[in-house]
Amino acid sequence: MPDNKEKFEQLKQVIEELKDQPGALMPVMQRAQNIFGCVSMDVQKAIAEGLGVTLSEVYGVATFYSQFKLKPAGKYVISVCLGTACYVKGSQKVLDRLSEELRIPVGDTTEDGMFTLQATRCLGACGLAPVMTVNDEVYGRLVPDDIPGIIAKYRE
Amino acid sequence: MENMINLTIDGVQVSVPAGSTVLEAARKANIHIPTLCYLKDVNQIGACRVCVVDVGARALQAACVYPVSEGMVVKTNTPAVRRARKTVVELLLSIHDRKCLSCSRNNNCELQDLCRDLGIDDDNHFAGEMNHYDVDDASPCVVRDNNKCVLCRRCVAACHQQQNVGVIGAVRRGFTTAIESPWKLPLANTGCVGCGQCIVACPVGALKEKDSIKAVDKLLEGPKHVVVQTAPAVRAALGEEFGIPMGTSVTGKMAAALRRLGFDKVFDTDFGADLTILEEGTELVQRLTKGGTLPMITSCSPGWVKYCETYNSDFIPNLSSCKSPHEMLGAVIKTYYAEKFDIDPKDIAVVSVMPCTAKKFEAKRPELSNYGMQDVDEVLTTRELAKMIRQAGIDFATLPEEDFDSVLGESTGAGVIFGATGGVMEAALRFAYEVVTGKTLEKVEFHEVRGLKGVKEAVIDLGETKLNVAVAHGTANAQKLLDSVRSGEKKYEFIEVMCCPGGCVTGGGQPIVKSEIRMGVNVSAERAKALYGEDEGKARRKSQDNEELKVLYKEYLGEVGGHKAHHLLHTTYVARDKYENVK
Numbered sequence: 001m002p003d004n005k006e007k008f009e010q011l012k013q014v015i016e017e018l019k020d021q022p023g024a025l026m027p028v029m030q031r032a033q034n035i036f037g038c039v040s041m042d043v044q045k046a047i048a049e050g051l052g053v054t055l056s057e058v059y060g061v062a063t064f065y066s067q068f069k070l071k072p073a074g075k076y077v078i079s080v081c082l083g084t085a086c087y088v089k090g091s092q093k094v095l096d097r098l099s100e101e102l103r104i105p106v107g108d109t110t111e112d113g114m115f116t117l118q119a120t121r122c123l124g125a126c127g128l129a130p131v132m133t134v135n136d137e138v139y140g141r142l143v144p145d146d147i148p149g150i151i152a153k154y155r156e
Numbered sequence: 157m158e159n160m161i162n163l164t165i166d167g168v169q170v171s172v173p174a175g176s177t178v179l180e181a182a183r184k185a186n187i188h189i190p191t192l193c194y195l196k197d198v199n200q201i202g203a204c205r206v207c208v209v210d211v212g213a214r215a216l217q218a219a220c221v222y223p224v225s226e227g228m229v230v231k232t233n234t235p236a237v238r239r240a241r242k243t244v245v246e247l248l249l250s251i252h253d254r255k256c257l258s259c260s261r262n263n264n265c266e267l268q269d270l271c272r273d274l275g276i277d278d279d280n281h282f283a284g285e286m287n288h289y290d291v292d293d294a295s296p297c298v299v300r301d302n303n304k305c306v307l308c309r310r311c312v313a314a315c316h317q318q319q320n321v322g323v324i325g326a327v328r329r330g331f332t333t334a335i336e337s338p339w340k341l342p343l344a345n346t347g348c349v350g351c352g353q354c355i356v357a358c359p360v361g362a363l364k365e366k367d368s369i370k371a372v373d374k375l376l377e378g379p380k381h382v383v384v385q386t387a388p389a390v391r392a393a394l395g396e397e398f399g400i401p402m403g404t405s406v407t408g409k410m411a412a413a414l415r416r417l418g419f420d421k422v423f424d425t426d427f428g429a430d431l432t433i434l435e436e437g438t439e440l441v442q443r444l445t446k447g448g449t450l451p452m453i454t455s456c457s458p459g460w461v462k463y464c465e466t467y468n469s470d471f472i473p474n475l476s477s478c479k480s481p482h483e484m485l486g487a488v489i490k491t492y493y494a495e496k497f498d499i500d501p502k503d504i505a506v507v508s509v510m511p512c513t514a515k516k517f518e519a520k521r522p523e524l525s526n527y528g529m530q531d532v533d534e535v536l537t538t539r540e541l542a543k544m545i546r547q548a549g550i551d552f553a554t555l556p557e558e559d560f561d562s563v564l565g566e567s568t569g570a571g572v573i574f575g576a577t578g579g580v581m582e583a584a585l586r587f588a589y590e591v592v593t594g595k596t597l598e599k600v601e602f603h604e605v606r607g608l609k610g611v612k613e614a615v616i617d618l619g620e621t622k623l624n625v626a627v628a629h630g631t632a633n634a635q636k637l638l639d640s641v642r643s644g645e646k647k648y649e650f651i652e653v654m655c656c657p658g659g660c661v662t663g664g665g666q667p668i669v670k671s672e673i674r675m676g677v678n679v680s681a682e683r684a685k686a687l688y689g690e691d692e693g694k695a696r697r698k699s700q701d702n703e704e705l706k707v708l709y710k711e712y713l714g715e716v717g718g719h720k721a722h723h724l725l726h727t728t729y730v731a732r733d734k735y736e737n738v739k
Binding site for chain 1 (some may be wrong): 322323324325326337735
């Protein structure tokens, strides 16, 4: 937490600014996610204390909306397109293989903080279907067997 | 004059106060609308849709939240209504762990009742994927089994609104929605105070107490001298488990049943309550006259004590240092009683029957021990005792009335009323009055501290001393009271807090009363009547008049509040982190 001291200071200010408005919890959580990149346990505790609500309320909201991240995103964010064209061309199998190789469910981040795996809607590159991106790099015409090689490249 | 609304339900004219719900109006007309998530005064959120009715609107409406209006025509029994209710229950059942036969709530389950009443068959139209949850049994008080949860949120409402604890809530959404603690923490690692109000709110078997029957059975089979004691509130509710009307005191039958179960001695926690009053009353008088921390707050309720330690640790110096009555009695059993009857205290086991689940945690507190032995070895809830009686095949209703065993079995009316909110306060006042004024208290009732108002206040005349007192029950009410003391808005010398709404008579270990019955009967008031009735019938109604207690002090403890009493009967508290073990 010490390296985050400044961020928690920022969060404190946000809470101070919003705490008297009705329904402050959601906007505070959104701003917190902007500050920290996620709403981790420590962040949720600080929000609960600051707003005088229970941790279980904060956690309930955090898990209800998929846009809230409970863990910080990995160094590399892998997004697999599940748009119609990619899906028809087998992107689900690509996604499954990624999940298997990284040993995490979709939406989660690996223990070492290297990879976050997520599914996305159409990326607008249907000509390359099935498509995935790793941060800003695009990979097209994928088959599941391409996956170990791509992951290995980023692990190096 | 209240504004009355006229409406028609199934052709019956009903007149109810404005602001009533359709469910309340139907109840008045003796029309039964089934419910599941509804629990009067606790949870009224229209979530489960079991209570849907036709109010002439485009869609069916939930009767538990739909307000009445003038001229409204309600139909509770159309084919569409029946189909909708049945579908709702079938959907719930499609993800329900249907192990009714071995469920803690078998034959006392609101979901079973619905299935019977709605004519649910074996078809399981919505069979498909199921959720699988680990059972959380790490807490010494409460066991949660989400495989049986129907997501009604009654437990969540009890935990948040009644108790202001809020360690469980609905997480995620859609099919994977569940009632959980943050980060799936076991309850044991949260700020749960163990009160068990979630258990008595649950319509099904998703919540129950941590089992102690197996451990007690083992003690009874083994070589130890097993002594049992029963809390005041147990006798006010145990009969309900055997078809005896609510509000009937079953003290004599209970003592008889315990003997038939094989306990070697049957003592009364009411004796411990009288003992508590002498110690606690003396502590109060000392704090008043010698300048101790005020207001002094009672410490009999272990859920309240843990709540104070966890959420208001700045009030720890205000807590009375007295152990709770059953812990005091446990300590006395393993010292005075052991000596008097020449039994090695190591060969004695003390079992407490309590209306409470938090007592299971309390009994394990390291502070509550003497000479390396816990004061109390096992705690059974009232429900668990009823189960043991059934398992033993004892016909409770026809048992003779028997007495408690001597030396630690006598009690006064003051000890009996401990089980109702305001009871400890009243009992303490009956003692403090005589100590402070030196006069005999003629009229022993203090009606101003009785009743079910969330926070009760009174100014009590103790001769020249005016004592400002307050009583709170349910920790949400206690929090409001503490906040007003902390801010300096209120000033009291003595406060009673009971963790559970209504006090111990409606504790988390008491017989579970179904939502439908709770709609028509005030359970706390009914059970309290049994205790106040027993108090009235007692020849001795002040703790200081307990003869066996006088002997205990004379033969063993010495002075009230003296050195030996302090060593055996008083304790300490620890500040606890709300998010203990949370990383």
